[in-house]
Amino acid sequence: MWCQSRPCGASLLFPIIPLDSHHGAGSKLHFVDDLMAIGEFSDRSGLSAKRLRTYAAEGLLAPAAVDPGSGYRYYSPGQLGDAQLIDALRQAGVPLADIRAFKRQPSQERLEVWARQLETDANHRQGALTLARRLLAADDDPLSPLANPAFKEGLMTTLRTSGRTDVGQLRKNNEDVIVTTDRLALVADGMGGHPGGEIAAEIVAGVVPAAFTGQSVDELEAAVRAANWAIRDRAVDQPGLEGMGTTICAAGLLTTGHVALVNVGDSRAYLWHEGALSQLTRDHSVTAELIERGELREEEAAQHPYYGIGLDPVRRTCCLC
Numbered sequence: 001m002w003c004q005s006r007p008c009g010a011s012l013l014f015p016i017i018p019l020d021s022h023h024g025a026g027s028k029l030h031f032v033d034d035l036m037a038i039g040e041f042s043d044r045s046g047l048s049a050k051r052l053r054t055y056a057a058e059g060l061l062a063p064a065a066v067d068p069g070s071g072y073r074y075y076s077p078g079q080l081g082d083a084q085l086i087d088a089l090r091q092a093g094v095p096l097a098d099i100r101a102f103k104r105q106p107s108q109e110r111l112e113v114w115a116r117q118l119e120t121d122a123n124h125r126q127g128a129l130t131l132a133r134r135l136l137a138a139d140d141d142p143l144s145p146l147a148n149p150a151f152k153e154g155l156m157t158t159l160r161t162s163g164r165t166d167v168g169q170l171r172k173n174n175e176d177v178i179v180t181t182d183r184l185a186l187v188a189d190g191m192g193g194h195p196g197g198e199i200a201a202e203i204v205a206g207v208v209p210a211a212f213t214g215q216s217v218d219e220l221e222a223a224v225r226a227a228n229w230a231i232r233d234r235a236v237d238q239p240g241l242e243g244m245g246t247t248i249c250a251a252g253l254l255t256t257g258h259v260a261l262v263n264v265g266d267s268r269a270y271l272w273h274e275g276a277l278s279q280l281t282r283d284h285s286v287t288a289e290l291i292e293r294g295e296l297r298e299e300e301a302a303q304h305p306y307y308g309i310g311l312d313p314v315r316r317t318c319c320l321c
Contacts, residue, residue: 035065035074045083052083058096060086060103092118097243113286128225131218159253161185175246177201179209186250189267196244200231204248212252217260220252224262249281 042049055061056073061083063073075083082103089099094114102110163178163185175190175197188204190197204227211223227248235241247265254260261269263281271278 035076038073041075045080047083047087055086095243124225128222131222175201177205179205183214184209184252187267189247191245196241200244200246203230204246214253214255220260220262
């Protein structure tokens with residue numbers, strides 16, 4: 001027997017356990033007496049009724065039973081641990097889609113990946129604030145290279161760029177975006193298999209060139225962080241885009257004549273020199289880290305269960321997200 005419930009405008013099917021309201025008899029009396037109404041379950045789990053309805057609507061925590069007459073929801077004591085785990089992951093910023101996947105295949109290794117992502121993200125925010133302080137101080141110092149137009153003009157060199165993308169053999173739509181200017185070369189590879197990969201890549205291609213003026217490596221990093229937050233805001237504001245993300249690899253010409261290089265994910269930069277090609281960037285992925293630690297051989301990476309999962313969703317994410 002099934003009951004259709006539409007919490008928060010969503011449509012979701014829950015299995016109904018018929019409830020026997022006569023407490024003097026009935027074969028299901030013992031089971032019913034073990035159930036908790038949503039209010040009691042909310043008190044014991046520490047989750048509001050609104051959160052419980054949201055998790056039910058997302059298919060993360062369906063009620064154990066639903067009264068077919070009133071639509072009132074009941075939960076079992078055995079669901080308390082699941083409810084608290086789901087809520088803990090949500091408060092840590094883990095996307096709902098990732099929590100669903102984690103429930104199907106829970107592992108300490110995946111929790112460690114998320115923990116590293118949170119630590120890296122916190123470090124990025126701190127770095128952005130440090131850069132803001134430095135830039136503010138440069139505005140007050142006329143001798144600073146950042147505030148001296150003559151310094152910029154005297155050391156400017158030329159960057160020649162070109163680019164091409166290809167849809168590849170696995171997907172029908174091309175989620176790659178490139179930027180080629182006289183100051184910046186950038187590629188963003190939208191995450192395939194997730195909604196909005198091409199949108200995330202387009203956001204990067206819009207934000208990073210606008211925010212990077214060639215002042216410093218820190219400025220290029222800050223531009224990438226700004227793109228990351230723009231992607232997150234878009235995913236929150238627009239239904240259906242949760243979990244979208246992209247990689248990025250960018251080379252920017254600085255006013256000093258040097259080239260700044262940043263990458264997030266597994267989009268790479270190479271140097272062609274004297275007939276030899278060498279990789280300049282390091283992949284930010286679970287398999288890349290395992291290879292570096294000697295726990296995985298490079299030829300085995302494509303078959304690893306966490307192949308393609310990043311360590312720093314700019315997240316799901318090694319990717320901007």
